[in-house]
Amino acid sequence: MTRAAVQAWYLVHKWTSLACTAFLLLLCVTGLPLIFGEEIAHLAGTEPELTAPPPGATPVNLDVLIDKAKAQYPGNRPLFLGWYQDAPVVYVNLGPTADTPPARMKTALFDAYTGAAVPAPQFNDGIMFFILRLHTDMFAGLPGKLFLGAMGLLFAVATISGVVLYRPFMRKLDFGTVRRARSTRLKWLDLHNLLGIATTAWLLVVGLTGVINTLDEPLYDSWQKGQLVELTGAGTGRPVPTQLGPIERAVAEAKMARPELRPAFVSYPGTGYSGEHHYGVFMIGHSPLDQRNYQPVLVDAATSRLTGVPVWPLSLSAMYLSQPLHFGDYAGLPLKIIWAVLDIIAIIVLGSGIYLWLGHRGLSLQRRVLEVVESGVST
Structure with a gap:
């Protein structure tokens, strides 16, 4: 790789990392207890x-x-x-x-x-709900979600650019080398690069699934303004029902429409999930994967009669399937433990990146690039 190319990738890695590292540290620290949310709730007796x-x-x-x-x-x-x-x-x-x-x-x-x-206890009380809000939107609602999504994209770019820079770094070193006999900074540099390259796939998976999860509100809004309006005839001047039909009958209608599925939850009109005139009966399957993906059935809220079964967009399916992948919630406690270990490694990578930047602020860009190209040391 030429010196100019290394310089360009170095700038990309440096500035994307600096922009997102503090927020990614926040997400990794708050994400650690959320991985074990069910186990913590059980131990706490909630x-x-x-x-x-x-x-x-x-x-x-x-x-x-x-x-x-x-x-x-x-x-x-x-x-x-x-x-x-x-x-x-x-x-x-x-x-x-x-x-x-x-x-x-x-x-x-x-x-x-x-x-x-x-x-x-109420689901929106206690320390775990505080941590969840801090992790998902920093108590700023949709703007907070979208901001964290942008930080996730920067993190993906920083990870990819770090992989590109790892090749010139390894040009004169064996893979996995950590030079413990040299300076403390050089030891942490080697460890930062080794842990980063070893967990690249996991970092990208968790980072990008996190980005997808921040888009839940825009995705639902787009679905409601598109297919849902066409199916239900919303916006035609029909009054919002003041008396709602029996919820028991609405669920029965959904079961008859999709007998191979079972109901997971029902949204009432106006909640943002099923328009202003309908119950949304969200059905799931029985396999571990199908339990993560919903099939909505729309039932008229005034009459409790079936309106239709809309096509669930791939974007929303991707969002719901990405949520358990983000927290390692597909294979029980063993996978959660693996996710927690990888989360701790990510905290070390991010923390060491800050340490390396603080210790190298006085060096010129040209000197740092020369370290990569001529000495086989990444910065």
């Missing part, structure tokens, strides 16, 4: 522990549970209803208005077969 229903038991009518949830939180309206995948629990999220943000929602939990209220 997950409901219920026994399996007796043979032949039938679930409680969903409208009964909705009435109980509204009685539990007077002045609020139901926004989402859903089922725990690993326990016979139905949750109802409520808020004063249809556009209530998650941070202000109330949650009621019920035994799906007895209808008894299940005591559990």
